[in-house]
Amino acid sequence: MRIRKFAGYRPLNWSNNQYFTQWRGNMAYKFEEILQQLQRELQAGKYPVGSRFPSANELALRFNINRTTANKISLVLLNNGILRRTGSTRAGLTVADPASAEPVIKIALIGSITHSFFAKIASGFFAAAAKNNVLVMPFNPEFKQLDSLLRKLENSGFKGIGTYSFGKLDTTLPVIYLEPDELDPPLPSVAGDTRQGGHKIIEAIKNAGHKEIAFCFADVFSDPRSARIQGMTEAALQAGWHDVEKRIFWYHRGGNSALRVLREMITAYPGLTAIATDSDDRVFQLIRAGKQLGVPIPEKITPFGFGNVEQIHHIFHFPTIEQHPFDVGVCGCETLLELIRSGNSASEKSIKIDVELLNV
Template sequence: MEDIKSLKPRYEQMYLMLRNKIQAGEYAVGDRIPSEKELMEEFSVSRITSKKALDMLVQDGYIMRQPGRGSFVIQHSSGTVEEPARLQDNKPSGEESVQRKQIVLGLIMEDFSDSYGKEMLAEMERTAQELGVYLLLRISFCQPEVEEQAIMMLREYGVDGLIIYPTRGQNFSTEILKLVIDKFPHVLVDRYMKWTDTTAISSDNVSATRMGVQHLFQGGHRHIGLLASRVTDNVAIEERIEGFVQAHAEGGILLDRSSWLTDMNWTGTGSPDDQIQKNVKMIQAMLREHPRITALFAMEYELALIAKEAVEGLGMHIPSQISIICFDSPPSTSALYSFTHLRQNQKEIGQLAVHNVLKLIEGAPLPSKISLDVELVIGKSTGPAPKQA
């Protein structure tokens, strides 16, 4: 392949090589060129790469692809297209004759688990397959530098658009900001960028949290502790705390911020067990200091598990003494415990992410924020407030 060490993506290098051979007459009009499989083997590339090179030749009018037969040259240059006589038979008509460029989308996710992300990822892949779109996945493992490298790599590869579930951080990465400046088609999932036109798809976190707090109020709870990871790390958490405050204001219930823990972390330095135990002790200290607390609202599922360990470690019973509610929970078949939780519509988020980035590729205008309703699922972790409280 010419200039194999070029910085151009492999599919573009293959496209240029094949195009040059066609223009030089090495492949005459009507000749069959190598198939995807043959190109894969010759250049040691993936099928996606070889397919995209051929799709570019189709788009530029150099070849015609015949299902079950192969790809055939129909012109030598950018001039008039000549259709070989032997390809006239069985020529498709209408929409079937329209050759479309293969769309490849990049997907970058901070991480995923049974409680959140796994179902959304599966739905993105199902939707992409139904639409004939390729999806290339990269996991950042909550590391901003890995996320930035993934964005650069996928753009260099030549993806048509990006779906990003961003890593936590006080600021979005410079590479995401470059996407905004370059007007590169991209959609953010779960988090959004304030003061930009970037399309973000997420749950209505404010309304969802209000619904959860109102459920506790209906059970007679008036002293509710709040558990959250670092507020500056996550726009979604900011919105959930806003909903927590709104619910208290609407219910006329006094808000006690001294019963909030908003700097919890289970992914920092040190072993995971040490981080968990540190959080367990923080919750236990808060419960000892505020004995009137009858419920805990965990803004994330992992915090609910930590809260459960903390409560049981104090010899208290759930839910007769302390109720716990959280966001998200694995399906009942795989859940460690049946928490009352607010279930986000991961399937719809996944579907909308794929459909909307395709709309952006086509140049369609989209709102900067798309919010979805959340469902309250009653589990074993909430009940009436204890009478003695």
């Protein structure tokens, strides 16, 4: 099944890139810590029933976080029935009366928000939940705690789970997988059509007249079923690069892998003019390596990425595949609710969302 992207997408705002490394490490901890603190304050009566709750700007200033994160925290409290809207979005939120709260479906979202791509998925998931009067509780457990969390969810009134980056979940609850690796056997999932994206990248490379190209893929995508890699290698073979396997250079996490990969590329292909990668993160790593080696990326060697990661494109301009993660989150939540209503009968439902190549 295929759907087009949802209307009304609004990209998240990001602060200075120089703080990105620190942000990735601290954001998930801050989110949960601040949410718990506000819940304690509400329970203690710091904000009386009917009183105005602090705005996203006020929360951002108080806790030294960005406005996007503050909005997510308010949305969790809203979905939990602790806050309520008094009118338009601009009117803000007030503290709800617990006695008047209507029962809502309770679902979980398991995954980290420490990367902008997954933060957008979570934003879409929360937005769809709010529209459907559904309570979403976010969780980001360590892998060793995952089984324990799943048992608690099964015994705590949760009706379903949305998840990304945790693989297949061993649970009796309905699950929707968001942007998963290829699942075998097929399971309910929503994802951008990265195979289509791979074809679009090679088509753009060919149309731009590039002859000497290389590929940089991370070992996390090394599964031969990886849709984005399949799309690029299929299209490259069709376009005439019959030695495509030799042109693939594998990036391994940690160390100076980007430096090693770039050295190997320019040694093997001195006339290199384009690099197709599996993500914008990979492009960013190659750009940094290029600055150390004196290799002009993206000025003379054009990189192609996946994800349209905003804090990277705020600084560097290069072609990328827009995977519409917000739409993935929206569709994922709505599909999960369908699974819950149907008793999980649509157990192989897989939805692909069209992707676009930007910045060509």
